[in-house]
Amino acid sequence: MPDIPLDLRSDTVTRPTAAMRRAMADAEVGDDVLEGDPTTRRLEAAVAERLGQEAGLFFPTGTMANQAALWVHGAPGTEVLVEADAHIVHWEMAGAAALCGLQPRLVHPASGAMRATDLEAAIRYPSAHAAETSLVCLENTHNGAGGVVTPLEDLQALARLARAHGWPVHLDGARLWNASTATGTPLAAFAACADSVMLSFSKGLGAPVGAALVGTRAFIERAHRARKRFGGGMRQSGILAAAALHGVTHHLGRLVDDHAAARLLAEAVDGAGGARVVPPDTNIVMIDLPAPRADAVVARAAALGVRVSAWHATRVRAVTHLDAPLTAVRAAAPRLRQALDEALAGA
Ligand SMILES: Cc1ncc(COP(=O)(O)O)c(C=O)c1O
Numbered sequence: 001m002p003d004i005p006l007d008l009r010s011d012t013v014t015r016p017t018a019a020m021r022r023a024m025a026d027a028e029v030g031d032d033v034l035e036g037d038p039t040t041r042r043l044e045a046a047v048a049e050r051l052g053q054e055a056g057l058f059f060p061t062g063t064m065a066n067q068a069a070l071w072v073h074g075a076p077g078t079e080v081l082v083e084a085d086a087h088i089v090h091w092e093m094a095g096a097a098a099l100c101g102l103q104p105r106l107v108h109p110a111s112g113a114m115r116a117t118d119l120e121a122a123i124r125y126p127s128a129h130a131a132e133t134s135l136v137c138l139e140n141t142h143n144g145a146g147g148v149v150t151p152l153e154d155l156q157a158l159a160r161l162a163r164a165h166g167w168p169v170h171l172d173g174a175r176l177w178n179a180s181t182a183t184g185t186p187l188a189a190f191a192a193c194a195d196s197v198m199l200s201f202s203k204g205l206g207a208p209v210g211a212a213l214v215g216t217r218a219f220i221e222r223a224h225r226a227r228k229r230f231g232g233g234m235r236q237s238g239i240l241a242a243a244a245l246h247g248v249t250h251h252l253g254r255l256v257d258d259h260a261a262a263r264l265l266a267e268a269v270d271g272a273g274g275a276r277v278v279p280p281d282t283n284i285v286m287i288d289l290p291a292p293r294a295d296a297v298v299a300r301a302a303a304l305g306v307r308v309s310a311w312h313a314t315r316v317r318a319v320t321h322l323d324a325p326l327t328a329v330r331a332a333a334p335r336l337r338q339a340l341d342e343a344l345a346g347a
Contacts, residue, residue: 005305006332008265011175011203011258011283011321020206020246027242031235032058033228039238043245047212050248051197052188055220058241060232062087062174062211065198067095068226069170069213070135073195076101078134081122083107083114085144087172088137099230103131113142113150116157123165136162139172140190141179144311147262147284147319149179152189159193169193174200174211178282181255195219204255204283205247206322209240251322258283261320261329268333273344275316287316287340291347301339306332 007013016024027039040058048056059065066088074080080096082088084106088096096102107114107122124130138158142148150158155171162169171194173179180187191197196215201207213223227233234240262280270277274290289297292313301308311317318336320329 005302005307006324006328007307008318008320008324008329008332009307009309011319014206014322016208016243017206017322019250020243023242023246024239027238029236029238032237033233033235037236037238037241039245040234040241043241044212046245046248047199048214050187051191051199051214053191053197053214054217056212056214057220057223057227058234058237058244059211059213059227060209060234060240062172062198062200062202063092063095064227064230064232065211065213066092066170066172067099068223068230068232069196069198070096070100070102070137071226071229072219072222073135073168073170074100074102075134077131079103079105079131080135080137081105081107081119081133081167082137083109083118083139083142085142086137086139087143087174088139090144102134105133112145112148113140114138114158115150115154116161119158119161133165133167135170136167137170137172138194139174141175141282141284143175143284146278146286147175147178147280147282149182149281151183152185152193155190155193168195170195171197173197175203175282177204177252178255178259181252182259182282196223201244201247204258204321205244205251207240207243207247210244212244254322255283257326258320258322258324261324261326264326265318265320265329265333265336269337269340272337272340273342274347275340275344283320285318285320286311287318289314289316289344289347291344293343293347296343297339300343301336304335304339306336306339308336
């Protein structure tokens with residue numbers, strides 16, 4: 001049974017299922033900093049294989065994995081071209097600058113997530129007075145845009161452009177699982193557009209912790225050193241890797257349910273109080289308000305038993321997940337609609 005109130009603030013709020021906890025308890029483990037942890041190795045190999053990549057590396061968080069990729073690909077004193085609303089820009093504590101010596105150069109997409117035309121417009125002519133670019137970062141699905149999928153052809157066009165300039169591409173694929181589920185595009189086809197990919201286990205797949213980086217063997221060897229430097233060398237990490245493996249094996253197939261619940265919620269609340277919903281591609285529902293009252297909407301919704309989050313003053317986010325079954329979302333939708341109506345009255 002879901003908790004009351006229904007928590008739709010993020011897909012990270014899920015608790016490990018009983019079966020996932022059993023898999024964790026039964027995990028075969030070793031010291032991953034010394035000779036290696038067997039369950040972690042199995043996870044890394046399984047994810048690399050699914051993504052069609054040579055090697056994988058388990059990380060405690062997606063943030064650390066993204067930062068390790070920036071550290072490997074980017075030279076200090078150069079620029080990383082990244083979409084203005086990317087997780088790497090907003091939610092990673094300026095790690096690109098602080099940890100990697102990189103200057104983010106923000107690309108502003110015409111709409112939704114970055115496309116090749118947006119990237120092209122941001123490219124400068126070479127100049128002795130400007131920093132060189134060393135890397136392009138993409139995000140699929142795009143969280144800030146509302147779980148938006150960058151379709152394969154668009155990702156391929158972005159990769160072609162970056163490669164024409166000799167720049168590696170890092171793909172923040174925290175929710176690439178959702179992009180693949182929504183489009184039917186194999187994970188490996190998306191991954192072929194990048195030189196490294198990060199994938200999260202602690203979001204749609206319902207694991208308590210963890211992310212992976214995948215790429216070439218040479219890239220992963222360098223990422224391993226970065227992980228150690230960032231303090232991410234873990235010991236009996238198989239306990240956590242077992243949860244991730246369980247998520248990949250048992251929860252990937254149910255992401256369609258999250259997407260259906262998001263569509264249901266979006267249709268149910270669109271227009272309430274004059275709010276407009278970004279039609280969801282996946283499991284993230286962004287609700288744009290006609291006035292800067294996100295805090296009031298969040299408070300009113302919580303009082304009515306639905307937790308959502310204020311993305312910014314005029315945008316509220318609701319995310320569907322493993323602990324928010326369709327029946328619970330269906331029951332919550334009229335309450336969120338009521339909260340919007342009441343908090344936006346007179347706006
Ligand atoms: C797109 C994206 N990238 C990276 C991350 C970072 O993952 P973590 O919370 O495991 O550090 C998140 C987390 O919400 C995310 O949404």
